[in-house]
Amino acid sequence: MKIASFDGSRIGVITGDRITDITDLADPNPGMWPPVGMVRFIDAFDKLRPQVVKAVETRPSKALDQVRLECPVQWPNKVIAIPANYDAHIEEMKTGTGLISPFRASGQGFFLKSNSSLSGPADPIVVPPIPGREIHHESELAIIIGEGGRNISRADALNHVFGYACLIDVVVRGKEERVMRKSYDTFCPLGPYIVTADEVGPTEAIDLELSVDGVIKQQANTRNMIVDIPEMIVMASAVMTLYPGDIIASGTPAGVGPIAPGNKVHIKIQNVGEMTLDVVAGDVGMHPVWDKPAG
Ligand code: MN
Secondary structure (H helix, E strand, C coil): CEEEEECCCEEEEEECCEEEECHHHHCCCCCCCCCCHHHHHHHHHHHHHHHHHHHHHHCCCEEHHHCCEECCCCCCCCEEECCCCEHHHHHHHHHCCCCCCCCCHHHHCCEEECHHHEECCCCCEEECCCCCCCEEECEEEEEEECCCECCCCCCCHHHHEEEEEEEECCEECCCCCHHHHHCCCCCEEEEEEEEEHHHHCCCCCCEEEEEECCEEEEEEEHHHECCCHHHHHHHHHHHCCECCCCEEECCCCCCCEECCCCCEEEEEECCCEEEEEEEEECCCCCCHHHCCCCC
16 A cells, blocks of 8 residues: 655555545644644554455545645654665775775664654755865665563564655765754655555665766665664664654665765656655755864
């Protein structure tokens, strides 16, 4: 099932090029702040599923191009991110720009990206005007947690996955704290919707691709991940209670590179979806922290 946020935090199920509004099944107050309807929907999904299926069969639907898709999870408890999760990317960081020191996710753990950096498939990536710094795209498979938990076992890990989405981990290259470099507003596009785990199927060999202005920059397969999806859940839940709607960005493959205003960034993940994002110039975001060379 493909589940989207649209038109002011409404919840819909996408079938082909149509969307069925099922907001009322999970969220009595769509449009209220904070926008936690999708988190509640994910939490209740197993119980709601028969009603959702019936609603899709019986309710009128809208053409997908008549609605505005939004970030599918707008108010998660956290966005967890795995660094350096493909060997080829680690190599490029060692030998390429040299802006970050080499390490591997298997010995490095994870970090957090600000929840407020999340944006949706129709939102542009707004790059701040930081002279002398590159802002890079990282194409990543996002894992959306279903049932929460702490200290989840490897054997049970995939039972805690609600679904998957495309995610771009946008970052200012440099040596400053990673949270600051990765947490500008719109630095975490997520979408275009969530595909439930049953529909994605086995995740050991999923193709990912990212292009900028039609030129392919990143191409990889999840079989080349260093830390696989079950282990990400084991590792994160060893430390923190996972909650429904939590997002795990699974790390980028090789081919990261700069984006600039005017670019169109396209991300495509097999069995998950694709979206194209405009890159635009922001007029805020300067700070003296950036007033030094990146390296
Ligand atoms: Mn990343």
